[in-house]
Every structure is written in structure tokens, then in C-alpha cells.
Amino acid sequence: MNSDKPEKCESLSGKIPLSRRDMLTAGAFAGGALMLSRRAQATPDISVPAESNRAKRLPAAHTDNSNEHFHPGEPGRDYTPVVVPNGWTLPYQVVDGVKVFHLVAEEVEHEFAPGLKATCWGYNGGVHGPVIEAVEGDRVRIFVTNKLSAPTTVHWHGVLLPSGMDGVGGLTQKAILPGETYMYEFPLRQHGTLMYHSHHDEMTQMGMGMTGLFIIHPRNPQAPRPDRDFALMLHEWKIEVGASRPDPNEMTDFNTLTINAKCFPGTQPLIVKTGDRVRIRIGNLSAMDHHPIHLHGYYFTVTETDGGVIPEAGRWPETTVLVATGSTRTVEFVADNPGDWAMHCHMTHHVMNQMGHGIPNMIGVDARGLDKKVRGLLPGYMTMGQDGMGGMTEMGMEVPPNSIPMVGGIGPYDEITMGGMFTILKVRDNIANLNEDPGWYEPPVGTLALPATTDSLQKSGITADGHSAPRAPAEAMKSWTLPPPLQSVPANPHHHGH
Numbered sequence: 001m002n003s004d005k006p007e008k009c010e011s012l013s014g015k016i017p018l019s020r021r022d023m024l025t026a027g028a029f030a031g032g033a034l035m036l037s038r039r040a041q042a043t044p045d046i047s048v049p050a051e052s053n054r055a056k057r058l059p060a061a062h063t064d065n066s067n068e069h070f071h072p073g074e075p076g077r078d079y080t081p082v083v084v085p086n087g088w089t090l091p092y093q094v095v096d097g098v099k100v101f102h103l104v105a106e107e108v109e110h111e112f113a114p115g116l117k118a119t120c121w122g123y124n125g126g127v128h129g130p131v132i133e134a135v136e137g138d139r140v141r142i143f144v145t146n147k148l149s150a151p152t153t154v155h156w157h158g159v160l161l162p163s164g165m166d167g168v169g170g171l172t173q174k175a176i177l178p179g180e181t182y183m184y185e186f187p188l189r190q191h192g193t194l195m196y197h198s199h200h201d202e203m204t205q206m207g208m209g210m211t212g213l214f215i216i217h218p219r220n221p222q223a224p225r226p227d228r229d230f231a232l233m234l235h236e237w238k239i240e241v242g243a244s245r246p247d248p249n250e251m252t253d254f255n256t257l258t259i260n261a262k263c264f265p266g267t268q269p270l271i272v273k274t275g276d277r278v279r280i281r282i283g284n285l286s287a288m289d290h291h292p293i294h295l296h297g298y299y300f301t302v303t304e305t306d307g308g309v310i311p312e313a314g315r316w317p318e319t320t321v322l323v324a325t326g327s328t329r330t331v332e333f334v335a336d337n338p339g340d341w342a343m344h345c346h347m348t349h350h351v352m353n354q355m356g357h358g359i360p361n362m363i364g365v366d367a368r369g370l371d372k373k374v375r376g377l378l379p380g381y382m383t384m385g386q387d388g389m390g391g392m393t394e395m396g397m398e399v400p401p402n403s404i405p406m407v408g409g410i411g412p413y414d415e416i417t418m419g420g421m422f423t424i425l426k427v428r429d430n431i432a433n434l435n436e437d438p439g440w441y442e443p444p445v446g447t448l449a450l451p452a453t454t455d456s457l458q459k460s461g462i463t464a465d466g467h468s469a470p471r472a473p474a475e476a477m478k479s480w481t482l483p484p485p486l487q488s489v490p491a492n493p494h495h496h497g498h
């Protein structure tokens with residue numbers, strides 16, 4: 001800390017005090033000389049949201065970096081806790097006004113979906129680590145116990161903190177050796193969807209699962225709280241069929257794509273009531289891939305990145321949000337359209353389970369004769385993919401030990417031909433228990449795609465053999481051909497007069 005103590009000034013929110021250095025930055029675009037006012041030297045009252053100054057508030061006001069802290073934010077009163085499908089939030093205790101958390105880095109036996117388990121590295125008995133949830137202005141003290149056989153550290157990804165608390169092995173601290181417990185402590189000066197992860201032997205430890213979300217709620221929310229606030233972490237793994245551990249050395253060929261460390265059909269659906277204001281926070285700490293996450297039935301607005309709130313003028317509607325590795329995106333919408341809505345990565349290889357690149361392209365090949373011959377040697381053998389990968393969920397088709405079918409499971413009507421980074425948003429009228437799967441959506445009569453009846457075909461002049469459908473005009477399907485070269489090229493003027 002440098003010798004001149006930061007002066008307290010009234011912030012743009014009127015409530016959250018900023019250090020003088022922060023004020024100079026803020027003043028640069030607020031243009032206000034009032035920034036240098038000293039009247040906020042008094043203890044700030046931050047228990048009441050500052051509604052009146054909302055318009056002037058910075059997207060992400062930073063609280064003070066001194067030892068001063070606010071009353072610890074309480075769930076219910078100060079924030080609506082996030083919902084973590086297939087996961088949990090780390091409980092804390094308050095000691096002398098400080099929120100105290102305890103993370104234990106350890107090996108964990110983890111199930112990705114029924115039928116596929118692996119020995120991973122995580123925290124407190126789970127993969128990924130639990131969500132750490134707090135409120136802007138809280139002071140947090142996080143103990144990290146290392147029960148791995150390797151050294152580790154924890155980096156607080158995106159959190160504004162003193163350099164020595166940043167958790168980068170070798171650079172900002174000594175590695176936490178097996179058996180040691182380190183203590184991190186810092187005030188939370190921002191709000192948003194942030195993350196934490198090992199920053200020692202990153203490739204191995206993050207690849208083995210050592211990541212988690214760090215969610216900081218605003219002290220003075222700028223908008224109504226969401227009714228349902230979901231926290232999702234994306235990841236990718238290479239788990240050879242039959243292997244008992246992920247291979248963190250993999251560079252390109254990831255075959256297990258997960259949301260909160262589960263692949264479909266192991267992913268817990270997101271359950272909301274019709275009309276709910278829904279927020280979905282998505283973090284990505286995959287080794288090598290960005291994930292374009294697509295939601296059906298809605299468009300949403302991207303409201304925040306891990307850098308903070310996006311000013312309203314800078315937001316746009318989307319149906320697919322690209323969550324780059326090492327970043328978070330937060331989207332919001334009102335769930336006014338009941339149904340079962342797919343939500344998934346739009347990279348088609350990321351909605352497959354344990355797919356290998358060694359599969360030959362069998363599209364269009366009739367392998368029935370081949371299957372019969374090979375079954376003499378390998379009972380149950382089935383050549384994969386002559387009509388594509390649909391059918392890979394078929395009951396009774398044998399899969400090798402500790403592996404799962406490449407695609408999904410049995411849905412309400414048929415097989416769902418996706419696995420991996422896929423989940424379902426279930427929007428229902430009158431739902432009593434939001435923690436219980438409401439079953440499959442039953443669409444009102446007249447709102448379900450069904451085989452066309454003879455009557456409806458006739459009425460619309462459609463023939464079921466396809467002949468009544470317009471055909472692509474040959475002209476439209478033609479490749480372009482370039483026009484012929486110019487016939488005569490004008491003489492070079494520099495050559496005139498020779």
C-alpha cells in the first residue's frame with residue numbers, strides 16, 4: 001500500500017465509495033469537478049439502493065480497496081442466490097464481518113453421465129469446484145487446502161484484487177504444496193460473473209477439472225433481480241473409451257463436452273415458470289475451444305461480460321452467444337414461451353459424446369452384409385453411421401465398458417440425437433417445484449408437428465411423393481463463370497514517342 005491513504009469521494013452511484021485513483025478515471029468521462037468533493041468521508045450507508053442516481057451510474061462501480069468493508073451481503077435480502085444445475089454453491093461463515101470460505105483441492109471420482117466415470121481433479125468432493133457467491137463490498141477470506149499429490153494455486157479470474165492475491169504460481173506466490181493450506185483475502189470491488197481456477201501446471205490441472213465460478217452480486221442492483229439466475233460452466237475433456245482418467249495433454253480431439261461437468265443426457269434441465277425473468281451466466285474454461293451457445297424459442301440480450309455490465313446502448317439481441325475460452329457471458333430474457341427448449345453448443349461435434357476422429361465416413365454405405373460378417377467375430381457389432389449418427393442411442397446396442405452412447409437419450413417422442421454440451425430449458429405455467437423435473441412438455445392441441453393427413457395434403461395441393469414441391473432452378477444452382485479476359489489492352493503511355 002502506498003503512503004497516502006485513498007480519499008473517499010462520493011461515487012457516481014452516490015453510495016459506493018471509490019478511491020481517489022478510481023475517481024480520477026471516472027471523472028475523466030463524467031467530466032465532473034464534484035468528483036473531488038470530500039463530503040463522503042463519513043461512513044457510507046450502502047444498505048439502500050441508490051435509485052435516484054441510477055442514470056448516472058457507471059457500468060461497474062468499484063468499491064474501495066482499503067480495509068474498510070460493508071456488512072456481509074445476505075442471500076434473500078441482498079441477492080437472489082444463483083441456481084447451479086448439477087452443482088452447488090459453497091457455504092461460508094462470517095467471522096468478524098468477513099466471509100470465510102474453504103476450498104479443498106483433491107482427486108474426485110466424477111460421473112459425466114450415467115455409464116461414464118473418470119478420476120478427475122476438483123474441489124471439495126466435486127467437479128468442477130463449487131460456485132463461490134458473494135456481494136460487491138464483501139470482504140472474503142478463502143482458505144485453500146491442497147490434498148492433491150501435486151502443488152497447486154488458485155487464481156481468481158477477473159477479480160480486482162491486490163497482485164499478491166492473484167494466485168499465479170511462481171509469479172505472485174509460492175505454489176501450495178501437497179498438505180499445505182494457504183489463505184487468500186481481499187475486498188470485492190466489483191460485481192459480475194467471474195471464475196476461479198488452478199494457475200499452476202494449468203494445462204494439467206484445469207484439464208483435469210480444477211475450475212469454478214465466482215459470482216459477485218451488485219450491492220445496488222441497477223435492474224430488477226432475476227427470478228431464476230442460472231450459473232453454468234463449460235468444459236471439454238478427452239476421455240479415451242475405457243480409460244479411467246481424462247487426458248489433459250490432448251490439444252484438439254476433445255470427446256466429452258460438458259455443462260457443469262455433465263454431458264447430455266446427464267445435464268440437469270433449467271426449470272422456470274412462464275413469465276420469469278431469467279438470467280443465464282455462462283463461463284468457459286475449456287482448454288482449446290470457444291462455444292457458441294444457442295437457445296431455442298427465444299432471443300436473449302447479452303447483458304454482461306466478465307468485465308462487467310454492458311451499457312444498455314451497447315447491447316444487442318442474439319440467439320447464440322459465443323463464449324470464448326477464458327471468458328464469461330451473461331444473457332437475460334423473459335421466459336414467455338412455454339415448452340421444452342434445447343440449449344446447446346452449436347458446434348455439431350460438441351453435441352456428441354466420445355466421438356473419435358477415426359470413424360470412417362459411412363454415409364450412404366449399406367453395411368448390412370458387413371455387420372453380419374463381423375458379428376461372427378464380434379457379437380453385437382454395428383458399423384457406425386451409414387445413415388448418419390442417429391440410432392446410436394438404440395437400446396440394447398452394446399457400448400464398451402465405461403463409455404456412453406455418442407448421442408443423447410430417449411426423449412418424449414423419439415431419440416434425441418445430441419449429447420455433450422446440450423441441456424433443456426423447461427418453461428412451464430403453474431409449476432410447484434422448480435427443483436423437480438416437470439417431465440416432458442405437452443404441447444396444446446394444434447401446436448405439435450405431426451404426419452400430414454391426406455385431407456390436409458389435398459387442401460394445400462401437396463403430393464406426398466414430393467412432386468408438387470418447387471425444384472431448385474438449374475439457373476440458380478449454376479456455378480459462376482468469370483467473363484473472358486479483355487480483348488485489347490491500352491498501350492502503356494510511357495512507351496509513347498520511342
Ligand SMILES: [Cu+2]
Nearest residue numbers: 291345347350
Ligand atoms: Cu462447443
